[in-house]
Amino acid sequence: MAASLLVLLLPLAPAPVSSAAIPQYANIDEFVVKEVRTIIKNSAKDYLKQIKAHQGVMDLSHPIHDGQLLGSQAAESFGAFVFDLFVGTSAALPPQTLSVVMDITTGLVWTQCEPCTSCTTVTPGTSIFLPYYSDSFAEVGCDTETCQSMIPAVHLCAEDGDLCDYSEDFHGAGNTSGYLATDSFSFGTTAVPGVLFGCSVNTMLPNLGGAAGFASFSRGPLSLVSQLNxxxxxxxxxxPDDPADKSFLSWSRGTTATAAMLTKERSSSSTPLLAPTIQQNIGLYYVNLTGVQVDGKLLTDIPVGTFDVRANGSGGVFLSTTLPVTYLEEVAYRVLRQELVNRVQSQGVAPVNLTGGGVDLDHLCFLRQNFDSVKIPTIALVFDGADAAMELQVQNYFFDDEGGQTCLTILPSIGRSVLGNLLQAGKTMTYDIHDDGGGLLTFKAAVSGGTPGPERVSLVIIIATLLAWVLGLQSHF
Incomplete structure (x- = not known):
């Protein structure tokens, strides 16, 4: 039977979506993911290996969809960290454990489902979802309000009973496709019924570090953020190389004081999360980057307004948890690159040349044995807000590859800028989300030594289990 196509790559100018078509859940208080597995180091190595083989500026000037954030040449690995979701109900079995990549840019929660006819890249030992073992699993038809509100009008049901199909293309890396479904998701001891997710039956992606899918924390209507309020x-x-440092993920609902307390701490800074314009991707988290500093000096050769959003929706700066490297507008990258080269070269160490004798202007690398002896310039990103400068550690922007070189992980782009997960490593990032599309991003240096606990309550409020859950489920299937 023919099936409708659910396009999950959020468009820059999306049609209005009926919020009544998406399940919404109220009064989710706080939850901490206790087991988080970092795969950023392998992800970065794979990515850098690919981009060094590609010459030229990354073109981000075309309309950006979620699956295109990794670019078309070098998307070889995903993810900052992987955590477990617990899905399904059964009288005889506990919820199924599914490992997923946490992602703030994609629009859907999805996992590989049995039978997966072409899941060619599943890591051995990865658990995939078994729908027939869950009593609460339900497929979503394309004639439902949920499906019809998400798809273009040209993709209507050809026959009664068609499933609401989707396809997500990770350009240069592979793709996944399947159908929408609902099931119960468990957080702590509390089960949330009817969560909407993608059941992928065809997946061709690189090694996901043992993950079976993605968990969206974007602003999109199908993300966990939207569905769980x-x-x-x-x-x-x-x-990457700090054995004492550990990743964590937590979330909350309501008027908790997590971000407020972070803001009050002397070591934290905040900058507004910008509401996307009508031409921009509604699911992304945009910030106002106003400048770049090297060794405390503002790079004034970067033209004012370089990172601003333009009238046509291009420009701007957003964050990613799955893209290892950072892309800055080419004009800003050139200024930053030259400043770094000047400061390192003044100490007698020159960049690695290409075989043709010229210096690679798109990838700045040094021989590791020489680079280890120099005083590495410090970088800070300056954001809109009082004292909103993000001071970076060397590991945030220089990375050792497998070829004996140390390379800058900030690269040039045209059209937009993306702050990748290597740049964010070693920091606590808190997103306070406002209903009007804005919000507040608070960042501070993470306390080394592990996930937050009661002894660090000033960093983030920890409650071991979910508090009062008042379910506001509205069925539309």
Whole structure:
């Protein structure tokens, strides 16, 4: 039978979506993911290996959809960290454990489902979802209000009983496709019925570090943030080579004081989360980057307004938890690159040349044995807000590859800028989300040594179990 197509790559100018078509849950208080597995180091190595083989500026000037954030040349690995979701109900079995990549840019929660006819890249030992073992599993038809509100009008049901199909293309890396379904998701001891997610039956993606899918924390209508009414979430990505540092993820609903307390701490800074314009992707988290500093000096050669959003929706800066590297507008990258080269070269160490004799202007690398002896310039990103400068550690922007080189993980782009997960590593990032599309991003240096606990209550409020859950489920299937 023919089936409708659910396009999950959120468009820059989306049609209005009926909020009544999406399940909404109220009064989710706080939850902390206790087991988070970081895969950022392998992800970065794979990515850098690919981009060094590609010459030229990354073109982000075309309309950006969620699956295109990784670019078309070098998307070889995903993810900052992986955590477990617990899905399904059964009289005889506990909920199924499914590992997923936490992602703030994609629009859907999805997992590989049995039977997966072409899941060619599943890591051995990865658990995939078994729908027939869940009593609460339900497929979503394309004639439902939920499906019809998400798809273009041209994709209507050809026959009664068609499933609401979707396809998500990760350009340059692979794709996944399947159908929408609902099931019960468990958080702590509390089960939330009717959560909407993608059941992928065809997946061709690289190694996901043992994950079977993605968990969206974007602003999109199908994300966990939207479905669970999450008002604030916090994550910390461990630095790649810091054994004492550990990743964590937590989220909350309501008027908790998590971000407020972070803001009051002397070591934290905040900047507004910008509401997307009508031409921008409604699911992304945009910030106002106003400048870049090197060794405390503002790079004034970067033209004012370089990172601003333009009238046509291009420009702007958003964050990603799955893209390892950071892309800055080419004009800003060139200024930053030259400043770094000047300061390192003044100490007698020159960049690695290409085989043709010229210096690679798109990838700044040094021989590791020489680079280890220099004083590495410090970088800080300056955001809109009082004292909103994000001071970076060397591991945030220089990374050792497998070829004996140390390379800058900030690269040039045209059209937009993306702050990747390597740049965010070693920091606690809190997103307070406002209903009007805005909000507040608070960041501070993470406390080394592990996930937050009662002894660090000033960092984030920890409650071991969910508090009062008042379910506001409205069935539309």
């Amino acid at each position: 999450i008002s604030s979430f916090t994550y910390s990505i461990a630095l």
